[in-house]
Amino acid sequence: MPFISVEDKHLTVLNLFTSDEPAKQDRLIEEMTKIVNAATYEGWMSSTVHAGIDGIGTLNFIQWRSGEDLEARYAGEEFNHRTLPVFSEITTSIRLMQNEVAYVLTTPALGGKVEIGPNRDDYTAFGVFPVTDEGQEDVIDALGAGQEFFTEVPGFRAHVVLRGLRARGLDGKFVISYSQWDSKEAYDAYTSVPADQQDPRRVAAQNRIRAAITGQPYLNTYKVVHTRAAGE
Known part of the structure; x- marks a missing residue:
């Protein structure tokens, strides 16, 4: 199964x-699974498909x-004449975002290793934060070190912050948050705490994020449904 770490220096x-219909999500998963299972691209390491x-x-x-390996994939006939046209038919938006892992936090039990795969039962929370050029590093710090209190939150498992490098379908600088939780109930309990009852560290981090974002963040939750790594 794939692992996420700062030290590996992969391009993520x-x-x-x-999309706008559950049936189209099913089709997206089907098409993605086909691509992942057939992947033999130079420089490709792993793919993990999540269902909304x-x-x-x-x-x-x-x-x-x-990045050179990825751009070779983007320049290929299959990507431009098969992959993109199929996905364009069944989506309302496509964002292809290149990143580097900037921060990783886990519970002590996980020992700093973030594993992703359908063999796990993670409830995954994901966010894309559009930010100002000068505010990107502050948002990374606010989402990362500014939220080290996560290890005290019941049901928390792991948290990854990624620095956006470049993207198709998304303009400007961005930061990504990817977190794993024990369950929907644990995640909802955390997100539903009234503002006047929130941990001051949480309030401080949120204020720093609000000061540097340029638009509405995209937030969704997911379940991992398929993964494959090169050589499997």
Whole structure:
């Protein structure tokens, strides 16, 4: 199964697809699974397909050796004449986001290792935050070190912050948050705490984020449904 860490220095690509019908989400998962199972691209390391829970759509968490390898894939006939046309038919938006892992936090039991795969029962929370050029690093710090209190929150498992490098379908700088929880109940309990009862550290982090974002963040929750790594 794929692992996420700061030390590995992989190029992490998050392909975010939204749609307007549950049947189209099923089709997205079907098409993504076909591509993942047939993947033999130079420099491709792993792909992990997520099914949307609160919102209709999919998320593909992909690890590449380098940006050059990814651009070779984007320049290929299959991607431009098969992959993109198929996805364009069944989506309302496509965002292909290249990132580097900037921060990882886990419970002590996980020992700093973030594993992703359908063998786990993680309830995954995901967010894309559009930010100002000068505010990107502050948002990374606010989402990361500013939320180290997560380890005290019941049901928390792991949290990853990614620095956006470049994207198709998304303009400007961005930061991504990817978190794993024991269950929907645990995540909802955390997100539903009234503002006047929230931990001051949480309030401070949120204020820093609000000061640097340029638009409405995209937030959704997911379940991992398929994964495959090179050589499998």
